Amino acid sequence: MGRAFRFSAPRRAEVVDVEDPSPGPGEVLLATVASGISAGTELTVYRGSNPYLTTAWDPRRRLFVPGGEPRPYPWDAFGYEEVGRVTGVGSDEDRDLLGRVAWGTWGHRSSVVRPASYVRPRILPVGARPVVGVFAKIGAIALNAVLDADVHVGEDVVVFGAGVPGQVVAQLARLNGARVTVVDLVPARRELALALGAAAALDPASDDVAEAVRAATDDRGADVVIEMSGSHQALQEAVRTAAYSSRVVAAGFLQGPGTALRLGDEFHHNRIAIVGSQISGVAPHLQHRWSELRMSDAVLALEREGRLRLEELITHVVDAEEAPAAFAMLDSAPQAALQVVLDYGTDELMPPGAAVQRAVGR
Known part of the structure; x- marks a missing residue:
């Protein structure tokens, strides 16, 4: 069985058993290495203030519609700062991906199946520290704001x-x-x-x-x-x-x-x-050149070049089973942490001597 994080109700969270997925043709299996907590977006679900909980979003008209069907609790495996290692493939032509590490969005869960076409452009270079991959999407969000700022x-x-x-x-x-x-x-x-x-x-x-x-x-x-x-x-x-x-x-x-x-x-x-x-x-004037994937790639490239310092933002690396306690800390004492990373026990995420806390509340 796999494990996944669940928002059960406002300020109630747990880690639950889920079925282990299997890759089909053209798909790969990723064993999660690390998952970063977005203390902004994810806390809106933890606290019960996220608009999706009370109002329906109409994606065609891009409107929150009163009287529609909102998305109620529970929310399973929500999150967007994941890194995983390819441990299985559904097609022989994707065997070259076995053992490679990729970043992506699949929420706080121990494993996931994704199309190989999704994984290939998100493979980290050989030798890159896997934990840096948790910053791919939050980095794109930041770069998008800077592009909008002009x-x-x-x-x-x-x-x-x-x-x-x-x-x-x-x-x-x-x-x-x-x-x-x-x-x-x-x-x-x-x-x-x-x-x-x-x-x-x-x-x-x-x-x-x-x-x-x-x-x-x-x-x-x-x-x-x-x-x-x-x-x-x-x-x-x-x-x-x-x-x-x-x-x-x-x-x-x-x-x-x-x-x-x-x-x-x-x-x-x-x-x-x-x-x-x-x-x-x-921004409309940049849409012909920039995409979310390019923004993530740019942020990770700047980190590799030493021009963007990301690992220093990590204050806590905790076992994924401690995720409910991590959210409680971020909710009640946000000043106590910056980037919290959930460790799925498959890699040594931080170098020896790194100034991070290994448990919530220490």
Whole structure:
């Protein structure tokens, strides 16, 4: 039997037995090596705030439709930061994939079957550390936000939220030639952002962010602001922080009514453009060249080249059976962790001496 993580009800989770899959023709079997927890999206399901739980999504019209059929609990094997090793194939022509490691999206489960055509472009290079593959999709989400931001050399960029995607966004914006300021409530996250190359880090609990950024930019404000925290309060301050006739990219997964927004203030008077950034698509003027797969490949290539530091974002590597405890920690004490990785016991994920916790709560 295999094992899979299940959201059973709000703030109730468990790991359950599932049938082991077998590959058919043109398919391969992947034994999961590692699975990263997305502390933004996945916590919306854990907490019960995800809109899919209460409202039906019409994919054809791209509308949440009242009165439709929402997706109720349980949610099994939800997640999108997986890495696995090919342990079986359904066709002889795919035997060259045996033993290779690939990244992808199949949720927190011990094994999965995927088409060989899906796996081939996601194979990690020989010698690459498997754990880096958990950043493929969250890295694409971050790069998509930077592409939507249209960052230019010499610009001042402010990133709200220094969780995993925010830390990646800050590094990518700096690679684009920007001077980056990071905003977060958690001191350890601000310190890490500075260590990874941010020029400044602000605490929104004690700093007036809009005032501080104007003081550092000859009263101009930020050329572009990227909101990654999913907080309406942060989005409001992002609007205040942006320069006249500038852009705010809203990439965090905002939940519920936006009562903190004051759209008659700086948004209206400063002609601020708020651009939604979501991994379902790329900016229209880039769609002919960029795709989600290319964005993931670009992020992983930058890591291999030493220009993007990802493993330093990992704070916990825990046994996959401890996943319910990991979610409880992320829910109740989000400041205690950054990237949590579930270990399926098939590889040594981190180098000896790596500064990660091996159990929740230690």
